[in-house]
């Protein structure tokens with residue numbers, strides 16, 4: 649179920665592509681933070697693959713929708729602007745399929761003016777590994793924000809090609 653005003657992973661395809669990619673991996677006992685969970689699709693897939701999942705979204709509608717969709721799981725869904733609700737906690741992996749439109753879209757589920765720069769600056773404080781989905785035609789933006797990620801997979805969709813970008817903290 650995708651509530652009104654919540655990012656629809658079927659309509660936008662990237663959510664489904666990301667879900668299929670994550671579902672093909674073993675996440676047993678991995679502590680995952682998913683940021684921007686929307687309807688909770690990725691969090692649900694990760695949970696089904698045996699991850700311990702905390703999922704956050706800035707949108708109250710998304711949080712309500714995700715909680716409803718994940719009611720029979722142990723996924724911890726919180727309303728949070730980026731890391732605000734997980735301060736002091738740590739995770740093995742941070743997974744994010746972020747809004748792609750930096751300042752262009754009127755739809756708040758599709759854009760966040762400063763999400764990418766704050767994510768680039770702060771993700772190593774909460775996780776050892778970052779898995780970031782982003783359209784390959786805009787990957788230059790990731791360099792602009794200083795992510796230092798490697799593209800580990802390119803996923804064809806009916807729309808834009810989706811890249812899976814990964815970075816790992818080497819010295820903790």
Ligand SMILES: C[S@@+](CC[C@H](N)C(=O)[O-])C[C@H]1O[C@@H](n2cnc3c(N)ncnc32)[C@H](O)[C@@H]1O
Nearest residue numbers: 655657663684685686705706729730745746760
């Ligand atoms: C592209 S949607 C992805 C939804 C879902 N993960 C999926 O793949 O179907 C991006 C999500 O990020 C959320 N978001 C935007 N800015 C955010 C922020 N600063 N902190 C947390 N979530 C944010 C939006 O509300 C939206 O649900």
